[in-house]
Each structure stands twice: as structure tokens, then as C-alpha cells.
Amino acid sequence: MPKIYLAGTPVAGTPVAGTPLGDQEFVVQPDSNLLDALLEHGHKVPWSCRSGHCQSCLVQARPDEAPSAARSLLSPEQQSKGWLLACQCLVQQDMHISLHDPTTDGLPARISEMRYLADDILLLRLAPERPLRFRAGQHLVLWLDASLARPYSIASLPADGELAFHLRLHAQGAFSNAIRQCQLGDRLYLGSAAGHFHYDPAWQDTPLLMLGSGTGLAPLQAIARDALLAGHEAPITVWHWSRADTPCYLTQPLLKLADQYPQLRLHLRSRAELPSDLTQLRLASRKTLALLCGPPAFIEQLRKPLFMAGLPGRQILDEAFISRQ
Incomplete structure (x- = not known):
């Protein structure tokens, strides 16, 4: 034994x-x-x-x-x-x-901003005590203590200086309830950035089709901004589905970005419209690369419509949010 x-x-x-x-x-x-x-x-x-x-x-x-x-x-x-x-x-x-032990093995960071983007979506901004290497769209673990940690996608760019996260708070979630009690200046600990979900400079001439649900928009908008700042010229089409009767929590920043970059096209929709929207998906070209982000069921719901639209599986990159509350 x-x-x-x-x-x-x-x-x-x-x-x-x-x-x-x-x-x-x-x-x-x-x-x-x-x-x-x-x-x-x-x-x-x-x-x-x-x-x-x-x-x-x-x-x-x-x-x-x-x-x-x-x-x-x-x-x-x-x-x-x-x-x-x-x-x-x-x-x-x-x-x-x-x-x-996050206090010795993690990277300390201070809370610099806490602001609600919607009733249940918290913008958490952190200032790391040392530089952190990451790519926009990757994820890392936020540690409140040695026994309470959750992974979140990074919603900011390396050039922003601080790290931003869009946290959906759950009524009975252990991490959600604990983070609600935090205040500006409190210390958290960061794990290493990880994940394949980020912009690749080799995509420069590749149309990007981004599809997200809920806070799946956090890494998608970061990747879109990263691509645009890198001079991406091919179309970037963003589809986002919010809960019924709830507008997209980043509507104004996205509209402002689309005004600045004409190659960015937005479809900010209600989740009730998802089934009909999926029947209308069109590819800008056969080279299109799809980036999907959201709950596992949402990602699986997209695969067949994308295949029917002519997109092979090798041109689909996904990030499923599988996490305890």
C-alpha cells in the first residue's frame, strides 16, 4: 500500500x-x-x-x-x-x-477597485506586488486563503498595469460571499497565468468569430482588444448572449471600441434569442477561427451550428467555465 x-x-x-x-x-x-x-x-x-x-x-x-x-x-x-x-x-x-501555501507560493496583490458592472457581476481590479507574465484571455487562480480559491479569466491586457476580473457572484457561493466582504487595499494571492485562450499574432489575417455567454465575455473582449491593438485587420465578430431582460454588462465600452475599429462587429443579444441566432451564423471566410467561452452546455450547443456553417472542429478554440461557486 x-x-x-x-x-x-x-x-x-x-x-x-x-x-x-x-x-x-x-x-x-x-x-x-x-x-x-x-x-x-x-x-x-x-x-x-x-x-x-x-x-x-x-x-x-x-x-x-x-x-x-x-x-x-x-x-x-x-x-x-x-x-x-x-x-x-x-x-x-x-x-x-x-x-x-498562497502566502509563500503565490503572488500577493492588493485590491484597487471593486465595482458592480451588473447586479451580480463584480469588477475586481488588483495591483500585483510584482510583475506577472500573462496573455490577455488567460486565466489564473485567485486565493483568498489556503483553503478558498477559484479560477477566473483575466479581463485586462498586460499593458494595463493592473489585473481586472469579472466575477459573477452567486447567492450561496463560498467564494462569492467571501469576496463581498473584502475592501479596497485587502490582499489576495495570485497563481500563475495559464491556458491556451489568447490572441496569436499568426492570426493577423484570420477572421475571428467570438461567441460568449455571461462573463464568458471577459476573456473574449480582452482578446479582441489585444488583437486590435496588435493591428489585426480581418473582421472580428463578437456575439454575446445575456440573461433575459438583462442588457450586456459591457455594452457601452464595446460600442465605443466598435466606433474606433470598424472591423469590429457586435451582436449583443438576449439568451432567449440564442437558438434563432445560431441558425443565422455566417462565416466571413473559410479561414475563420471561432473562440467560444461560457458554461460547458453553452459551448456544446454551439458546436453543431458552427459545423453546419462550415467551420471544422480544428478551427474552434474554447474555454469552458467549469467551477464551484
């Missing part, structure tokens, strides 16, 4: 993140999921998607004990330091691990 040797770390009920308790060890069944094993033994490891996408369940192991499948979605730098994703790790041998 493989053993987990866990460096001193808080367990459930310990109020202060990072308080050392001394090394611990426990036995698990072969091929147990590491995240499940840690949770079962009382360790409050953050998790969100369980697919390796959000990167909130980071743990660190000895490099020779970290399975490649649990590291493949991380950056080369993270891999070299032994970081792995607990949700993607099957325990097949003894492992010596330590849990991620």
Missing part, C-alpha cells in the same frame, strides 16, 4: 493558513486519486473543476514522484519544481508532498 508523507500543514478546522503541525503520513489504496485522499484525511485542499483546468489543487512533490499525467497541464517551470495537480494524480507509489 502506498503512503503519503505530508509536510507540516494545517488540516480542517485549523484557522491560520500555513501553521505547521509537523509531518504526517497516511496509507492509501493503490491508484487512489490524490485529491480525494487528501480531502478524506481532513486536509482542506482547494479544488474547483476536477479536470486539471483551474489549477487550484496544486501540491508539490519530489520531481521523481510526480506522475507525468498530473504535471502535463502545468508550465515547465512549475513542473521542474515538482508541482502537480492533485485531481489528476493517481497514487501508485509512496509520495512526499507539501500543500500549496
Whole structure:
């Protein structure tokens, strides 16, 4: 039976993140999921998607004990330091691990702005204490403490200086309720930027078709602005569907951007109009690249209409929002 040797770390009920308790060890069944094993033994490891996408369940192991499948979605730098994703790790041998501590392993950032863009969408702007490398449209984990973290897409550009996020707040969401209590100047911690959802300079002459629902607009508008600032000349068509009777929460900034760049075309619609809109999708050319962002069901709803419009699967790039509240 493989053993987990866990460096001193808080367990459930310990109020202060990072308080050392001394090394611990426990036995698990072969091929147990590491995240499940840690949770079962009382360790409050953050998790969100369980697919390796959000990167909130980071743990660190000895490099020779970290399975490649649990590291493949991380950056080369993270891999070299032994970081792995607990949700993607099957325990097949003894492992010596330590849990991620955002106060030492993350990047501190101060809240510089909190403003509602809609009744349930909060603009959160953060000033990192050190520069952060990222591409517009990528995502990262926001840590409130060692046990509460969620992934969010970056809605700003590197040139903006600060980081912006569009957070949909849920009435009973643990992270939502905690962030509501934060104030200007409070400190959060940032994970590393990750994800393939960003503008590629090779797309310079490629028509872009962007389709989003809800706060899926956050990375799409960032990618559109990044493309336009890079001199993208081909058409960029943005479709966004809001909840019934709720206007697009970025209507005015987008209209202002479209006035400045004639190649940007906007369709800001109600979600009730989605089925009929999908029957009217047209491609600017066969080279069109589609970028989809929103809940998994929304993205799956788009695939067949895009195929019927003549877009092969290899020309579809998607970012599904799979996250706990």
C-alpha cells in the first residue's frame, strides 16, 4: 500500500493558513486519486473543476514522484519544481508532498477597485506586488486563503498595469460571499497565468468569430482588444448572449471600441434569442477561427451550428467555465 508523507500543514478546522503541525503520513489504496485522499484525511485542499483546468489543487512533490499525467497541464517551470495537480494524480507509489501555501507560493496583490458592472457581476481590479507574465484571455487562480480559491479569466491586457476580473457572484457561493466582504487595499494571492485562450499574432489575417455567454465575455473582449491593438485587420465578430431582460454588462465600452475599429462587429443579444441566432451564423471566410467561452452546455450547443456553417472542429478554440461557486 502506498503512503503519503505530508509536510507540516494545517488540516480542517485549523484557522491560520500555513501553521505547521509537523509531518504526517497516511496509507492509501493503490491508484487512489490524490485529491480525494487528501480531502478524506481532513486536509482542506482547494479544488474547483476536477479536470486539471483551474489549477487550484496544486501540491508539490519530489520531481521523481510526480506522475507525468498530473504535471502535463502545468508550465515547465512549475513542473521542474515538482508541482502537480492533485485531481489528476493517481497514487501508485509512496509520495512526499507539501500543500500549496498562497502566502509563500503565490503572488500577493492588493485590491484597487471593486465595482458592480451588473447586479451580480463584480469588477475586481488588483495591483500585483510584482510583475506577472500573462496573455490577455488567460486565466489564473485567485486565493483568498489556503483553503478558498477559484479560477477566473483575466479581463485586462498586460499593458494595463493592473489585473481586472469579472466575477459573477452567486447567492450561496463560498467564494462569492467571501469576496463581498473584502475592501479596497485587502490582499489576495495570485497563481500563475495559464491556458491556451489568447490572441496569436499568426492570426493577423484570420477572421475571428467570438461567441460568449455571461462573463464568458471577459476573456473574449480582452482578446479582441489585444488583437486590435496588435493591428489585426480581418473582421472580428463578437456575439454575446445575456440573461433575459438583462442588457450586456459591457455594452457601452464595446460600442465605443466598435466606433474606433470598424472591423469590429457586435451582436449583443438576449439568451432567449440564442437558438434563432445560431441558425443565422455566417462565416466571413473559410479561414475563420471561432473562440467560444461560457458554461460547458453553452459551448456544446454551439458546436453543431458552427459545423453546419462550415467551420471544422480544428478551427474552434474554447474555454469552458467549469467551477464551484
